[in-house]
Amino acid sequence: MKILSKRYKEALSKIEKGKVYDKEEALKLLKETSTTKFDSTVEVSVRLNLDTKKADQQLRGALVLPKGTGKTKRTLVICNAAKLEEAKASGSDFYGDKDMIEKIEKENFFDYDVIIATPDMMPHLGKIGKILGPKGLMPNPKTGTVTNDIKKAVNDVKMGQVEYRCDSYGIVHGIIGKSSFSVEDLKENLNAYVNAIIKAKPTGAKGKYIASIYLSTTMGPSIKISETNFDN
DSSP states (O other): OOOOOHHHHHHHHTSOTTOOBOHHHHHHHHHHTOOOSSOOEEEEEEEEOOOTTSGGGOOEEEEEOTTOOSSOOOEEEEOOGGGHHHHHHTTOSEEESHHHHHHHHHHOOOOOSEEEEOGGGHHHHGGGHHHHGGGTOOOOGGGTOBOSOHHHHHHHHHHTEEEEEBOTTSEEEEEEEETTSOHHHHHHHHHHHHHHHHHTOOTTOOSOSEEEEEEEETTSOOEEEOGGGSOO
16 A cells, blocks of 8 residues: 655645646646655646557657746757768757767667657667667657758757657656746646647547546646646
8 A cells, every 4th residue: 555645645635536627726736736845847647538559549749848848858860971060050969870879789878868860860770779669769750850850850859849649548648847837837838738639639539539637746646637628
């Protein structure tokens, strides 16, 4: 049985059991019930009415949160020699050709958060897919990380790009900011995140698309919000 801390119990007592909150009210409460001494991450969990075993009910994509994530991500661009100057000018933290792939494979080089690759480099990256895949680092066209527009891709990541992906249970887990963000900034990010999921609704989805939405902070209790707050 999980033992709850005193701070967690105090936070939980402020949330009305069984209540479905309006998103603005929930965000205010979320800030009040953050239980950590550090700046907690604010997360959203969206349960979708999808059968992820079916090819036409898969969901994956990315968006740039209008107010950012509260964290600047480090990027690695992998491209051919002809585009190295472009990669350098993009402001990427690291960039390189096949030498970077070799560095990852032989030196366990992982001092970055996102890999951006040009399409012609994907066959080479595929050779270390077993290394990158489990770490969530494999570039993907659906998330904008396989592209010839290096500058835009790097800028999007630096500005607060986040990915969304439905797990095997039909749930999308995402980050919409920090507990230090204002309610208005969190609400703007939340709207952008959920509306991106709605816009990307798979063709095979049937019936009510969004089943439930919960908000939470790191180590804090979750708060259910009404899915009717959005265009479902």
